[in-house]
Amino acid sequence: EILLTQSPVTLSLSPGDRATLSCRASQSVTSNYLAWYRQKPGQAPRLLIYGASSRATGIPDRISGGGSGTDFTLTISRLEPEDSAVYYCQQYSNSPGTFGQGTKLEIK
Amino acid sequence: QVQLVQSGAEVKKPGASVKVSCQASGYPFGTYGINWVRQAPGQGLEWMGWVSTYNGQTQYAQKVQGRVTMTTDTSTTTAYMELRSLRSDDTAVYYCARGVIVPSARAYYFDYWGQGTLVTVSS
Numbered sequence: 001e002i003l004l005t006q007s008p009v010t011l012s013l014s015p016g017d018r019a020t021l022s023c024r025a026s027q028s029v030t031s032n033y034l035a036w037y038r039q040k041p042g043q044a045p046r047l048l049i050y051g052a053s054s055r056a057t058g059i060p061d062r063i064s065g066g067g068s069g070t071d072f073t074l075t076i077s078r079l080e081p082e083d084s085a086v087y088y089c090q091q092y093s094n095s096p097g098t099f100g101q102g103t104k105l106e107i108k
Numbered sequence: 109q110v111q112l113v114q115s116g117a118e119v120k121k122p123g124a125s126v127k128v129s130c131q132a133s134g135y136p137f138g139t140y141g142i143n144w145v146r147q148a149p150g151q152g153l154e155w156m157g158w159v160s161t162y163n164g165q166t167q168y169a170q171k172v173q174g175r176v177t178m179t180t181d182t183s184t185t186t187a188y189m190e191l192r193s194l195r196s197d198d199t200a201v202y203y204c205a206r207g208v209i210v211p212s213a214r215a216y217y218f219d220y221w222g223q224g225t226l227v228t229v230s231s
Contacts, residue, residue, distance in 0.1 A: 033210065035217040037153075044203055044221035045153065051210075056219065088153055090217060096169055097215030099153040 002026055002091050004100035012106040013079055021074040021103045023089035028069050033093035036065055036074045038085045039102075045088065049074065081107050110134040112142075112204050112222035119228045120194050127190040128225045130204030137180075138162045142187040143207040143216055144178060146200040147224075154200075158207060158216065159187060194229045201226050 003026040013019055023034065032052035037045035047056040049065035052072055062077040076083055084107045089100040115129040130142060144156040157168035159178035166178050177190045187204055201224040207216030 031210075031212060033213050033215075033217075037218075044224050045218070046221070047217065047219050050208070050217050050219075090153075092210075092213050092215035092217045095167070095214040097155050097217070099155070101152045 001096055002029065002094050002098050004089055004091060004098055006087075006089060006100035006103045008103060009101075010104045010106065012108055014108050015079055015081060017079045019074075019076040019079055019083070019105055021076075021087055021105070023067075023072040023074070023100050025070040025072075025091060029072075029091045030093035032068050032072075033091060034065075034067075034072050035090045035092065037088045037090065039088065040085045048087075076105075079107055083107055110206065110220045112206065112220055114202075114204060114222040114225045117226040117228070119230065122195060122229055122231055124194050124229075125190060125192040126194060126227050127188055128202050128204075128227070130187045130189070130222050132161075132185045132187070132206070135206075137182060137185040141207045141209070141216065142178075142180065143205045143218060144189045145203045145205055145218070145221075147203070148197070148200045151200075155215075156189070156202075161187065191227075194227075196229050199227065199229045 005024045007022045034052045036049040039045040053065045086102045088102050111133045113131045138161050143158045159166050175192050179188045204222040205218035206220040
């Protein structure tokens with residue numbers, strides 16, 4: 001199965017900053033079948049990005065995804081307090097689909 | 109709007125079984141499979157398996173294979189996940205999620221999630 005490693009584990013930034021989260025795969029993710037989710041405390045995950053760079057319904061354009069092959073990034077511009085959450089990447093090119101361990105984003 | 113509404117929290121003893129339900133609404137039930145994902149306290153997300161809402165076909169993760177059964181009831185647009193021989197490390201929040209499959213992909217991404225069901229296994 002494909003192992004996904006996210007970095008950093010924790011990221012602490014200020015409102016208005018830009019956050020860059022990384023997701024590295026142990027082998028190439030075919031057709032960039034990679035998704036990103038946000039999970040706030042006590043809530044279910046919410047889909048942000050699929051296909052590495054396509055935004056899900058209702059996701060603002062200050063959130064963007066990029067990358068290919070084994071290296072992917074999630075970028076959040078103009079950080080707001082509501083962006084505080086844990087972010088997970090997930091590959092769905094190979095079975096079983098697997099998740100990264102998450103990056104916790106704190107807004108100071 | 110699409111909604112997945114899960115059953116309430118459960119407390120079970122080791123060795124017992126639990127059955128969690130997930131009622132879907134707001135879309136044609138038979139057009140998307142239902143996946144189950146769990147999250148142990150303070151931990152990440154773990155895919156458990158998938159059930160087709162079209163023909164009942166299933167695929168389970170190796171870790172729970174043999175202990176889990178996923179089913180659907182199309183008359184009530186409800187999916188079920190039953191986990192047997194519960195252990196303490198099965199304590200987790202269990203989520204159902206609508207799975208999106210794309211051509212040539214071998215797994216799903218999840219566009220809508222239920223609110224989660226906490227299952228606590230304790231003697």
